[in-house]
Amino acid sequence: MYLNETPVLSIRDLTVRYGKGCSACSGRADNRDKNRCIACGTVWATDGISLDVYPGEVLGIVGESGSGKTTLMRALYFDFVPSFGSAVLRDYEDGQKNIWEASSAAQRMIKNTVMGMVYQNPVLGLRMNYSAASNIAEKIIAAGSRNAGQMTGRAMELLDAVEISTSRMSEAPKNFSGGMQQRVQISKALANNPALLLLDEVTTGLDLSVQAKVLDLIRKIKALYGISILLVSHDLAVIRMLADRTIVMLDGAIIESGLTDQILEDPQQAYTQQLVHSLI
């Protein structure tokens, strides 16, 4: 047998910079103070990120605050346009077309049918004044369904999966606790059966029992739907529990990648060693 797998997502050379760049900082990291060019002040939020996400796997991304993790996620969800780079999805144009060059209609279609996103801050992912059920219905409608009865059924099923009582489905998320908001976000992200789920620090700021609930949920989702997950977290325990492979980012670049247990037990780079040794 030969392992012949088509990645669900392939990113090549993703670069997001704020500023024009100059000859001193373009393509070289040695003229920068962390990710900021000493000469021209350009900030390289991500610089030349390449990665593949395979079917059914959880790819973890760790790194300190400001290392570019969220920039990567938000660029993927079309929250802004990257400076350079390409990304192809197996489920869009057979992986032949760079999604960042797609029309805005095509990008909306990708967001509505191929990807789901859960933001660290639920305000970005939910309409706080609409009911939990409407939030989910919005995503189902965007994916093309118009059958109200089916929608209610699906919303109930999804809220049930994230352990939110259906008696509260007509309530607005602004009345919910942080952990509940996060779980509504997850059910909204799952509403269109995405092939790829983007999870940005989903457990950060949640208390331990709610965190366990969310982790358990993510594990079940992965097993049940075979979804591929890109999981950003600065919590190594979360990464250890969920990720098959892990990428380490520092100052906008990938400095190390490998099997999750290998990254944690035999880290190669100075920063990764420091990170792992900081584990309590």
Added chain:
Amino acid sequence: MTKTTEILRITNLAKSFYLHNPGLVIESCHDINLTLLEGEFIGIVGRSGAGKSTILKCINRSYLPMRGDIIYASEAFGPINLAAASEREILYLRRHEIGYVSQFLNVMPRTTAKEHVMSALVDQSMDAAGSEVKAEAMLRYFQLPESLWGIYPATFSGGERLRLNLAHAMVKEPRLLLLDEPTASLDNKTKLLVRDILKKLKGANTSMIGIFHDIEFMEGVCDQVFNINEGRIAS
């Protein structure tokens, strides 16, 4: 019948660690050569810090080997060098062919003992009903009392944890089982139970490499015993 099929051949394996802070190289093991035949049991002994676990972790690729080859006769891929195989290939082998057991628990929060064993099968894409039946059979086989199946294993004793870990690893029916000090910190009675279990696995033709502090317990189970001293095979 004599055993002749090689399942694992390690040649000139070496592993060291470079610690950036304080800028230090730690030599762990070197010049490791060993061959495991199908259905055989290799025992590894040696003092703490001699490099025993390093060898096992290199085979499992939790550590990146620096030099040498670890050729494993895979059912899916044919002969494959575990020291150089892709991450995706290693993940496949861990899911289907190679089991790793230690005395430590690595369980998702809020997961019961039975769910933990089932998860190994769900990872292989088996359905819930089928994996439940198999998981229960495996827990019974390793003599974990039924009253514990629905409990979170964080409260388990050392012997119960080990039996759970064995069930989790063996339910996948691996061809190669790596045992990292499975009997450490167990009382004598439990050690004898583990020995009986390992004998049973050997009888079922599982190939195994195990690290033991107290190799005398494994008498009559191991086909070969290697003594690791300062990172080398001493005898």
